[in-house]
Amino acid sequence: MALKQLGPDNASAYFHQFVVRGKEESESIRADILTEVGDGQRRLPRTWGAKRAAKMIGRSEGWLRDNDPDVPRNEAGHGRWTLARINELRKKAGTLYQRPAGSEPIIMAASKLKGGVGNTTFVCHAAHYFAMQGLKVLVWDLDPQSSATSILAALVPDAHLEDEDLPNSALLEDMSLFPGCIRKTYFHNVHLVPSNSALQDLDLKLASQQQSDSEFQIAPHERVRAALDLVKDNYDIILIDCAPALGMLTLNALMAGNALINPMRPSLLDLASYVMFTGSLQLFYQELAELPLKYHRIVLTAHKNTTGNERMENRTRAMYGDAVLTRRIMDSEEISNAATKLSTVYCLEKPIGARETYNRAIDTLDQCYGEIFEDLKRVWEMEGEDV
Known part of the structure; x- marks a missing residue:
């Protein structure tokens, strides 16, 4: 009897067609965007x-x-x-903010266990906000989904990035290659360590080296920290966009970071996921007690102002107190609209939707990042006083 099925006989060839069509459509979408907001080849700098x-x-x-x-x-x-x-x-x-002498760059890992919490949205908007305040910013995209790379560099990662553009070889073979992986973006003072799907291989190979007698002198879980040591003094803040998993790359980000931000939607499932995540964090820092955290906050994202969201926000604040940012990032159609243009709201020359919706998006983002910026300035000022 013939096998009855609703799928392909040759799954590899079948999905290869999906890959080809996906890349073609992604390139077409990007070309349309760059024609609209650039010169057809690149996005032009934002002006005010x-x-x-x-x-x-x-x-x-x-x-x-x-x-x-x-x-x-x-x-x-x-x-x-x-x-x-x-x-x-x-x-x-005389109004350009200068990080106090003697203070160190903030290396902030944005990490979570659950996907869909707005982690990349938080990182990309944070990068543009801090740059607008006069800071020098580096974003390291450590998520194989590469959404931060798409938004901040306005490119199709798997189509436009070659092996030498990625940090894989630097972290696996020769750390001196790392500075060459950093690229400028279309937004002034925002640099990027890009990623694409090949980052999945990097995660697996680092884990494999952890179990083997690798000739690399730096432990696999300390490679990101060692790489950033080469360049961190060029920046005021380094943001690491982590994948929604506790793999080797996320462990590297936690090892490298002196600050941690946890985006979380105000929902029961997100809270339950975060409770599990904190258990993993507790074990991680217990094993590495010499790692101090200069800053940690939970940021509530995509808040819809519904009764259910308010209830979960109150419960989260009751559980975690001052660790939860006072300001929330409200759910916004304009934030979603910006992503369809490979952009953040801060990079839009004009609203995509209604002006009122755009203004509300800017307001909720400014309030959240403004609170973080004031906190970081206090950290830097305390460090500067100790010199």
Whole structure:
């Protein structure tokens, strides 16, 4: 009797067609986006008008006009300022934030056990927010899904990245290769260590080296920390986007980090997952007690302001107290819209949806990241005082 089935006889050939079609469609979508927001090949830098630029600098529009009369103008004759230009004017005005002498860069792992909590959304928007405050930011995409790479570099990771673009060889064979993996992004002062699906192999090979007598002198779970030691002094904050699993790469991120952020949706299943995750964290830090955490917070994401969300938020705050950020990231259609443009809300020149929706998204993000920034400034100030 013939086998009755609803699937293919040759699964490999069948899914190969999916791969080809997926890459073609991804390339087509990217080309459409870059034609809309760039020159067809790359995304152009975000610019701001006089009112917003003056606010970012901390001076009046009159001061801005007097001190930068030669700013490039759009077709309507209005001045448009890039972030690089704004930072130069901040230096002139004495308003550019400088991390205190003697303080160390923050290396913040964004980690969770459950997927779908907004981890990558948090990291990408955090990178752009901190850069807008004048900080130098590095993002390391340690998730094989590579969503942070897609958003921050506006590319199709599996199509556009070669082996030499990835940190795999650096972490497995020659650490000196690592600085060459760092690339600039379209957003000023945001650099990226990219990823693609090959990162899955890296996770497995590091785990294999943990069990073998590898000639590599650095322990497999300390490779990310060793790599960042080569470049960390070039940055104020390093954000690591971890996969939703406690594999070797996530353990590396925890080893490297001196700060930890845990995004979590206000739902029962997310809370239950986080309870399990904290058990793993407790065991991890118990084994590595010499690792201090300068900063830890839970951030509630995709909050819908429903009765159920409010109830779970109250329960989470009752359990974890001050470890939960005061500000929440509210659920926003504009945040979702931005991702369809391989972008963050901060990079949008104009709203995709309604202006009111865009303003609410900016407001909820600014409040959350502003709270974190104030916390980090306190950490840096305390370190600077000890010098």
